[in-house]
Amino acid sequence: MAEVESLLLMYASKKEDIAKRLQEFELKKYxxxxxxxxxxxxxxxxxxxxxxxxxxxxxxxxxxxxxxxxxxxxxxxxxxxxxxxxxxxxxxxxxxxxxxxxxxxxxxxxxxxxxxxxxxxxxxxxxxxxxxxxxxxxxxxxIGYGKDLAILDRHILSELLKLKIISKMPKSLSKSKYLEIEQKLTAFAAKLKLSLAELDALLWSEHGSLPIDALR
CATH class of the missing domain: 1.10.340.30 (Hypothetical protein; domain 2)
Incomplete structure (x- = not known):
């Protein structure tokens, strides 16, 4: 799948920046x-x-x-x-x-x-x-406790649609719909051997062509 290969190449180029930003979040717990x-x-x-x-x-x-x-x-x-x-x-x-x-x-x-x-x-x-x-x-x-949680904002959902992880943009996100999409994203992240936090940072950066250190 070309999109997945492109994503992995993008991750390779941003891996160190992603690790650094997530470490900064991790330190927030203290x-x-x-x-x-x-x-x-x-x-x-x-x-x-x-x-x-x-x-x-x-x-x-x-x-x-x-x-x-x-x-x-x-x-x-x-x-x-x-x-x-x-x-x-x-x-x-x-x-x-x-x-x-x-x-x-x-x-x-x-x-x-x-x-x-x-x-x-x-x-x-x-x-x-x-x-x-x-x-x-x-x-x-x-605050350093979101390694296995998905942050499903409209930017991330747009990327999931491109990757065919979801078939359409949800009109709203009930608890059950949120957890359903999170489960799909978790499985996708596992295939890439990434945590949800790593994948989220990558998709966020990819969507807005933004540097990882701007992730807030």
Whole structure:
């Protein structure tokens, strides 16, 4: 299959960069609670919003509002930075802050059962407003626990369609549909002898012709 051969050649040329970026994500698991929570907020912000805009908004929130700001103050920052559904996402951030706070401190790490990433993903998708399976997978990848999880955004799905791993673009992704596609992608990754995280990074880079170090 020409597409697969092309993909393997592309991987060979980017292997070191992919390994380096995934190692950087891996090291995040040792970051303090505040950093882990900030990654969660980033993943709440990204749906239907560019990563660069989400990153800019998050950086501004980290100047004092992320842990102390009101819903209104947070919404204003999100709106200013072009975050879609800024009012809704501000509410999600406040709810997440309440969920992961103990006293006046964020204690997110002690609440995450990282021994079971797939179970943790399901828990996050059920308990954190604004996180579906895609966003929860994204968050876990970004903090070093997503090696075997698929991040099925529209860019990745477009690449899967080209590779004939899926026959059509899904109109929506229910939990069952997400897991069905993830299973197909897992089998494809195994044939290539890659982890899902490695394959995701490769497909992401291939879709946008972007350098691996821009993966966020």
């Amino acid at each position: 970051a303090p609670d505040e950093e882990i929570f900030a990654e969660l907020v980033f993943c709440i912000l990204t749906p239907q919003t560019r990563a660069s805009q989400a990153n800019k908004a998050l950086s501004e929130l980290q100047n004092g509002l992320l842990f102390k700001g009101s819903e209104k103050e947070i919404a204003e920052v999100l709106a200013k930075n072009g975050i879609r559904f800024h009012n809704r996402k501000a509410k999600y951030i406040i709810k997440a802050r309440e969920l992961f706070s103990r006293g006046n401190k964020i204690k997110i790490k002690s609440m995450l059962n990282t021994d079971d990433p797939k179970g943790l993903r399901a828990w996050l998708a059920s308990n954190v407003l604004g996180l579906g399976y895609k966003e929860a997978s994204h968050f876990l990848r970004n």
